[in-house]
Amino acid sequence: MPTLRIALAQVNSTVGDLPGNAAAIRRWSRSAADAGAHLVAFPEMMLTGYPIEDLVFRNSFVQASRRALEELAAGLATDGLGELAVVVGYVDADGPAAISADATPGAGRRDASAVLHRGAVAATYFKHHLPNYGVFDEDRYFEPGDSLTVVRLGGVDVALTVCEDIWQAGGPFTAARRAGVGLVVNINASPYELNKDDVRLPLVQRRAAEAGATVAYVNLIGGQDELVFDGDSMIVGPDGELLARAGQFTEELLVHDLDLPPAGAAPNAAGSTDAAKPSVEQEIPHDMAIDRVAIPGALAPPPERRTGQIAPRISDEQEVWTALVLGLRDYVEKNGFPSVILGLSGGIDSAVVAAIAVDALGPDRVTGVSLPSGYSSEHSKDDAADLAKRTGLHYRVEPIQPMVDAFLANLSLSGVAVENLQARVRGVILMALSNSDGHLVLTTGNKSELAVGYSTLYGDSVGGFNPLKDVPKSMVWQLARWRNTQGEPPIPENSITKAPSAELRPDQKDSDSLPDYAVLDPIIKGYVDHDLGRAELIAAGNDPELVDRVLRMVDLAEYKRRQSAPGTKISGKAFGRDRRLPITNRYREGL
């Protein structure tokens, strides 16, 4: 059996940064060659970044992607890496963008994978299954490919596939079995969701069985806007054995030697017995065509055996914390912001966001501002100062009362308008400091508060990035406690243990307005994340009165949001969930 040393480059990429991404590919290809690899695979859309969304409709961008691919192939040869087979994702096109029904059907854009070898593009494959749910809109952007590309490399047949191709039975993996390949390379941009790693391994195992071949799965890492990619790259044998696995959220090269059946000898090639056929999960509409390409040259057998690690899985709290840190860091770095600023109330939410920011950027790029009012308690100010001291961030105090008083002296306001005014004066101050110093403003409202509208529009909602927007309050506490067990505790114990309060009126507590978070969060999850109706929530065991109360709060919060903020929705494309409700919607379970 030929031995193929493959390298999975679990690396970061930036949307639109063709030169930067190409440079990263050259750098990691050098490492792969140095490790003696015959083939290195990069994630989906590595060259362009993922997701490129409407950039796909800009002809100049698509042309630039194709040009960058050819320059990259040439550059790799210049680097002396021409003999390494480099699998890389990019955007291709074989017609005008299918932006409307007027466009010629059959033309369009391709989510593509290429094999670069000896200075040229040796083979290409176009993604067959296009996901169009959750955070994915690929039916808008791409036309599906309908043939499988099989590359013969050093006597082994290798099939190319892209991401969603592995999430659906039938199609490329069935074609790969028919083609009798020894290896399927699957390049991914698969976003993080809590415990997604529990789903991935069984999925790759099912597909390896379907193809009757080893599967090499490589995933992106890094933050891109509201998405975070978690890596979790792996190699699984045709019998389902996990042979190697990279870490979560880590940038690394996973190198592993595979003894693979020579081309033509694969047990599942056409002509083999029916008994080897997989149990396929769905009806397959039609067989894909198979395009075969031979890559010239023989494989030098590796001098010694190399085995990739099988990285252990990290805890839920570490997963979420790491995703939040990486998401924030990449949002700041990919945008090129020098620093971040946030208001510090002394409460748990701003403390956790500050700790995330310091973990992401270091204390020197984080400014925390205490913005006390007449209602701020002494412990709030103390806890904010304590947090600043523990984390080492830049700290300043800007009392808001003189500005609040100026508004109150000139406008006749009462009740919630006065509460909101304080939050808005804080927003104006943070924005003024952002304008003066170029900071990105961080927002600190958690998902529970946002869902029930316990937040001030244009007040504490001011900011360009909110690490907690998809984190329920119960999880905020859990994260704080976990983080404090990792080395020096950054978060004051008092911020964790005290009863939460917005401190917008005397002696205010969250519990005056909201149910206990332990019962609130599951109802929000059902109603907002899982589209459950009132009857289903009650059937799931939630207290009927509480369900009515919470649904009313969520619906009312949506009403208030649309009164003053355009198209504001509680949960966007965050952590694998894209919620799109009509704004002026009369169908309410709670009102």
Next chain:
Amino acid sequence: MPTLRIALAQVNSTVGDLPGNAAAIRRWSRSAADAGAHLVAFPEMMLTGYPIEDLVFRNSFVQASRRALEELAAGLATDGLGELAVVVGYVDADGPAAISADATPGAGRRDASAVLHRGAVAATYFKHHLPNYGVFDEDRYFEPGDSLTVVRLGGVDVALTVCEDIWQAGGPFTAARRAGVGLVVNINASPYELNKDDVRLPLVQRRAAEAGATVAYVNLIGGQDELVFDGDSMIVGPDGELLARAGQFTEELLVHDLDLPPAGAAPNAAGSTDAAKPSVEQEIPHDMAIDRVAIPGALAPPPERRTGQIAPRISDEQEVWTALVLGLRDYVEKNGFPSVILGLSGGIDSAVVAAIAVDALGPDRVTGVSLPSGYSSEHSKDDAADLAKRTGLHYRVEPIQPMVDAFLANLSLSGVAVENLQARVRGVILMALSNSDGHLVLTTGNKSELAVGYSTLYGDSVGGFNPLKDVPKSMVWQLARWRNTQGEPPIPENSITKAPSAELRPDQKDSDSLPDYAVLDPIIKGYVDHDLGRAELIAAGNDPELVDRVLRMVDLAEYKRRQSAPGTKISGKAFGRDRRLPITNRYREGL
């Protein structure tokens, strides 16, 4: 030939308001019956409103839609309208929502049309072509139907189709020819775009030729979030003759008698000569199945001939103005807001928004606030007061200087931070008044300003609805001049003729920072709306230096927006365009 009197109900509907929409259907069906119609057709998704977006994933909503359809059928019979054939759009389901790849393939949601007759659902049809471009995401939400429903009504074969089915050649209209139908009913939710009526008539004519049948096209009217539906319903003969056409943006019943070929005698039925075959614009992948349903009862021939109007088309300015008025009115009414509030600067943008608001809601539901600073000129204050007097809206003056001074006394700010501070103090005041009185806050920035970032985040961008967000500045002036020719001029002449200024520093003029709007707007249109790159814009005849300057401004504005406002994009789902660019995007034509 049998004579069929058909009524097209070009009416409004509200997303999620099942009882309200059902009541409207019963009311308009009564009018159709009173006019002697045999068949009345309502728009796509009339019963649920359109678009329902993620509501489709809520099982309780889909069940409520199906229940409402059955109750509606029964209610029509109770009303004595059981003999009238009522064609109505709704959401149906024949399986769990296809929310992810894990869902059973083949199951899902249907964009459906039903014929209600004698108290029951007599026939249903599922939309075949699902649009997934521009403002449409129907591949996310629906599963395509693959059979054509043909209803025999009074001896005439009538095919049911939905919206996009008419925008693509092949599919249902080819099947309708094969089925030999005399009439195709096409129900729509087709959003307004400038001059879309110029496209629709030739489209319906092509499809009538394809089907070899008369086509009855009925479209929704009304505003729904960022979309406006413009009606433009029509009946076109198989020879392409326009037989009747409703007005634009009007709620009306278009009643027209059609002499139609009896079933089996249609010239294009299976077995007729090939010469009658249409020239089809694309390859048709497969023939749709044909389901035939007979509606019992004979048609009473109409006592006298009835011919629908052929409404003339309105001017471009009237089209846009009417769309803006209708869009705002329905946003306010469908949300149930009591009133609106906006800042009046004396400039053209806020004057036009105020005039639109007064046209939409009447002066008593509109409050204009003059918010002068130390930099506000006398003419600005006079022009704002003049506008208030002309339109009769509620007017108040709230000087901002005391609050601005309080911030300046406590923070050390200079330059653009001071300019922005003034706009933000105005935003805080408008929000305080909104909180106190329940007004919807209107934003007044035009598309040109927003695109180049000539606007303050959390300042003049505060508000829940912006009628001008998709209107370039040149068009704002054009609209103002046009509106002033319609009866008493609401807009002060001085607001139209004076040089535009933000008045955030002494003697500031837009022209200090921006190119002339006459050259700016075409570049914005090319870059933002049409995805043209730098080279294409220059090739189109724009001055290269100007192109570079404008692209840099647009790119820089996007950078500034993402620094402090989450996911803010310059153009959303407004007037038939849905732009979705990655936020942290390094591919820039202008930076």
